[in-house]
Amino acid sequence: MRSDNREVKKCSICGKHFITNKSRVVCCSPECQKKRNKEIQNEARRKYVSQKEPKKKKKTLEEISVEARAAGMTYGQYVAQMGL
Ligand SMILES: [Zn+2]
Structure with missing residues (x-):
C-alpha cells in the first residue's frame, strides 16, 4: 500500500x-x-575550479572524500556531480 x-x-x-x-x-x-x-554540473565545476588551489594539480581520493562528506554527499555522488 x-x-x-x-x-x-x-x-x-x-x-x-x-x-x-x-x-x-x-x-x-x-x-x-x-x-x-x-x-548543477556546470555550477559545481565552476565552484570546483574557483576553489582549486594553484599549487596542487590533483586532489587525492582522501581529499575528495573529505570534501564530499563536507558537502553532505557520498564520494560517488560528489564525483558524479563534479564530473570527475
Ligand atoms: Zn519544466
Missing part, C-alpha cells in the same frame, strides 16, 4: 506546475531534469 503524498510543484527550469509524489523531484519532465542536471 502506498500513501498518497502527491503535491503540486513548480518546475525549477521552465516554471510549469506539475504534480509529483517524489519529494526530490523538482522538474516537470525528463527534458527539464536534463537541463537541471547540466546546470
Whole structure:
C-alpha cells in the first residue's frame, strides 16, 4: 500500500506546475531534469575550479572524500556531480 503524498510543484527550469509524489523531484519532465542536471554540473565545476588551489594539480581520493562528506554527499555522488 502506498500513501498518497502527491503535491503540486513548480518546475525549477521552465516554471510549469506539475504534480509529483517524489519529494526530490523538482522538474516537470525528463527534458527539464536534463537541463537541471547540466546546470548543477556546470555550477559545481565552476565552484570546483574557483576553489582549486594553484599549487596542487590533483586532489587525492582522501581529499575528495573529505570534501564530499563536507558537502553532505557520498564520494560517488560528489564525483558524479563534479564530473570527475
Ligand atoms: Zn519544466
